Amino acid sequence: MGATMGAGLKDAAVIAGIGQTAFAKRLPESERALACRAIVAALDDAGIAPSEVDAFASYTMEETDEVEVAKAIGAGDVTFFAKAGYGGGGSCATVAHLAAAIATGQASVGVAWRSRKRGSGPRPWRNTAVQLPTPAQWTRPFGLLRPADEIGILARRYMHEYGATRDHFFNVALACRNRANQNPDAVMYERPLTREMYMTARWISEPLCLFDNCLETDGALACVVVAAERARDLRQRPVYVHSAAQGLPAQHHGMVNYWTDDPLTGPAWTAARQLWKQADFGPEDVDVAQIYDAFTPLIPLSLEGYGFCGRGEGAAFTEGGALETGGRLPLNTAGGGLSEAYVHGFNLITEGVRQLRGTATAQVPDAATCLVTAGEGVPTSALLLRS
Amino acid sequence: MSTSMTGPTDNAPEPRPSPRTCPSPEPHSSPRTRPFPEPPPPDADALLLPVPDDDGAPFWQYAARGELRVQGCAACGELRFPPRPCCPHCQSFDDRWQRMSGRGRIWSYVLPHPPLLPAYAAQAPYNVIVVELADAPRIRLVGNLVAAPDAPLDSVDPARIRIGAPVKVVFHEQAPGVTVPRWLLERP
Numbered sequence: 001m002g003a004t005m006g007a008g009l010k011d012a013a014v015i016a017g018i019g020q021t022a023f024a025k026r027l028p029e030s031e032r033a034l035a036c037r038a039i040v041a042a043l044d045d046a047g048i049a050p051s052e053v054d055a056f057a058s059y060t061m062e063e064t065d066e067v068e069v070a071k072a073i074g075a076g077d078v079t080f081f082a083k084a085g086y087g088g089g090g091s092c093a094t095v096a097h098l099a100a101a102i103a104t105g106q107a108s109v110g111v112a113w114r115s116r117k118r119g120s121g122p123r124p125w126r127n128t129a130v131q132l133p134t135p136a137q138w139t140r141p142f143g144l145l146r147p148a149d150e151i152g153i154l155a156r157r158y159m160h161e162y163g164a165t166r167d168h169f170f171n172v173a174l175a176c177r178n179r180a181n182q183n184p185d186a187v188m189y190e191r192p193l194t195r196e197m198y199m200t201a202r203w204i205s206e207p208l209c210l211f212d213n214c215l216e217t218d219g220a221l222a223c224v225v226v227a228a229e230r231a232r233d234l235r236q237r238p239v240y241v242h243s244a245a246q247g248l249p250a251q252h253h254g255m256v257n258y259w260t261d262d263p264l265t266g267p268a269w270t271a272a273r274q275l276w277k278q279a280d281f282g283p284e285d286v287d288v289a290q291i292y293d294a295f296t297p298l299i300p301l302s303l304e305g306y307g308f309c310g311r312g313e314g315a316a317f318t319e320g321g322a323l324e325t326g327g328r329l330p331l332n333t334a335g336g337g338l339s340e341a342y343v344h345g346f347n348l349i350t351e352g353v354r355q356l357r358g359t360a361t362a363q364v365p366d367a368a369t370c371l372v373t374a375g376e377g378v379p380t381s382a383l384l385l386r387s
Numbered sequence: 388m389s390t391s392m393t394g395p396t397d398n399a400p401e402p403r404p405s406p407r408t409c410p411s412p413e414p415h416s417s418p419r420t421r422p423f424p425e426p427p428p429p430d431a432d433a434l435l436l437p438v439p440d441d442d443g444a445p446f447w448q449y450a451a452r453g454e455l456r457v458q459g460c461a462a463c464g465e466l467r468f469p470p471r472p473c474c475p476h477c478q479s480f481d482d483r484w485q486r487m488s489g490r491g492r493i494w495s496y497v498l499p500h501p502p503l504l505p506a507y508a509a510q511a512p513y514n515v516i517v518v519e520l521a522d523a524p525r526i527r528l529v530g531n532l533v534a535a536p537d538a539p540l541d542s543v544d545p546a547r548i549r550i551g552a553p554v555k556v557v558f559h560e561q562a563p564g565v566t567v568p569r570w571l572l573e574r575p
Contacts, residue, residue: 126504128435135469137437137447139529141567143499143507143540144515145435152497153517160495160550206498206512206545251475258494258517258527259468 010278013099014231014238015385017046017224018350023187023341026120027218034220035064035115036072042222043073047235048109055080055107055225057094059344061087064115080107084246086254088292088375089267091345092383096244098225108227114346115220123216135256148213148295150255151377152205155297158264159207164315166207169296170198172331173211173338175323176293180335183361187215188339212296214337221346223353239356242369243279243384247271255377267380268305268373275382276307283307286384287367288355289329290348293336298376299323306371306382325362333362348372349383356387434506436565442470445484451566455556456484457526468526489556490573491518494527496548513540518554518570533559533569547572 019041021027021034029037043050053075056066066081080101084090091114098110125146144150158164177193180186193211201209231238247270251260276282283306291302300314308329309317323331334340334351341347352370354360360367367387374381439447442458449456458470462479473480496516501508519527534542536557553573560566 123502128504137439137443138469140435141437141561142515142529142531143434143503143510143513144497144529145499145503145507149497149499149515152499153495153515156497157495157517157550203498203500203512205500208497253469256529258529259525261525 008103009100009241009244010280011240011242011386012103012228013225013241014228014234015095015223015241015349015353016226016231016234016236016238017042017044017048018222018353019043019045020185020221020347020350021219023185023217023219023343023347024119025187025216025218027117031115031117031220032064032068032072034117034218035069035113035222038115038220038222039069039073039111039113042111042224045236046224046226048224048226050074051076052109053111054078055098055101055110057082057084057097057110057112059083059087059090059094059114060085061090061344062114062116064113069113075111078107080110084381086375086379088294088344089378089380091292091349091374091381092244092372093246093374093381095223095225095241095349095383096246096381099241099244102225102227110225111222112225112346112349113220113222114344116343117218118342119216119218121218135253139256144256146205147255148208149205151295151297152208153256153258154263154301154377155295156207158297158301158315161264162312162315164297164300166199166209168300168315168318169208169212170195171318171323172293172296172299173198175318176332176336176338176340178324179331179333179362180339183334183340186335186340187217188335193339208295208297211338214294214342215339217341217343219341219343221343221350223349237357237387239353240386241383242386243275244382245271245274245278246379246381247274248379252379254379257377264301265311266301266305266376267378268302268376268382271373271380271382272306275384279384281369281384283371286329286369286371288333288352288364288370289331290333290336290352290370290372291331292345292348292373292375292380293332293338294342294375296338299331302373302376303329305376306373325364330362330364333360333364345374352383352385356385432505434561435504436562437567442472446470447566449484450558450568451564453558453566455487455489455568457487457520457523459483459485466523466526468528487520487522487556490521491528491554491556491570492521493517493532493548493550493552493554494519495550496532498545507540510540512545514543514545514548516548516554516570528568530568530570533557533571534575535571536569543572547575
């Protein structure tokens, strides 16, 4: 039995279609309309009729639900639906849940989606009335109010322990911006970034400046997941879900993970162990990476967690253009959350698919493997995709 | 009200405060004996007050008495933070609240700038520090470094803030009946 454990998921499902709306600071349509547009576009991309859809997966923070979406797009009888928690930590888990449902025969055509008006809508941290007493009672009264403040604490400690500098964080911001400058769909398509702009930008929460923070975007995305056996009938080149994992480390505390023995080893480390255990290849074989970038310091932390370098080496890894096209690990090749759109990381999944189809705006030549990760610093998830 | 913690330290473990000496921490107590004042209606112009849950309530009750105490297991003695119903080491549901010396070191910090809630924006940039406790270095408390117990959140020059700097706890009554721990540099 040991030899076959996990074999049920490996390459059993494929991402057959992707769809998205425009990305902007403000879109006029409702989140529900945007969700339906993205889903219909993804089904059209796959060449699959909406009436064939029998599974849905999204985030617990998603405001549109299966009932409304299914009846609007004309889905058939739905036999599987699931939601993954912890904000952007759930992005890859939506695809993982669909792949598992399809591999185990619970459904045959799954849709994962995220629709969010975070650009024109309110900032969640301003709504103090709904914040949970735990752990907010230990942090909010002291003015640790926003995700940028919470991650800023880890970033400062990381700089102190390992000699990371603002230039390392700039390397991340620049790589994402450079790729966005090649992507006409990106919010920052025509907005180049320079080191001087970065170093003189206003602070948000020292040590993090404006350009260390992701965008605030309106937009929606979706993808269609089907069984691998169906891949030959599809309109697009299939992208295989090779491995998938979620990660909630022992004694983890969410974004304010200051109360564990080692706060700088986050959920990425847990997800990575499971992800690589199930895979036929390792970090050195990854051609291109889409790593969750709500904040620049999450990239060096994730590079360490997913095994691209050793503990404390994530900042140095970003040097010498390593994250740029032609570098050691091209990163967030459509611009990521920092410069394409911040839709809780779903645009990282769709860009992974484009890279493996060979249709990306900043295409990595012959890319055959891609790591996609969800939010780090919260219970997370990740996918290994292959062509 | 402010109370400095520079005096002799009582490290003896203590059970949860009894109803006779402190309002009951029982979850279903009546409003008259609630462990903590009812949260006031949201006030956009005030600093946020802690909204304790059942597990966290004793921390704030002790803080109101000028004591920094951390939840420990009554069976195996392991300390844990944040407070929770059950010991993750031995699964005992019995706890005792251990008094800390009130000394620690700065583990990390940020300096938030706007956009912020109005009361915080008015003092920005201010500091938020994370303190590792001398008695339990893996227990780290979020707080503010201030020049005096009742001083503003921006009362310490950011250039004075260093990771590793020794600090000691003081207590500040942020609203009537609501006391929060704050931190002073040991060597100001």
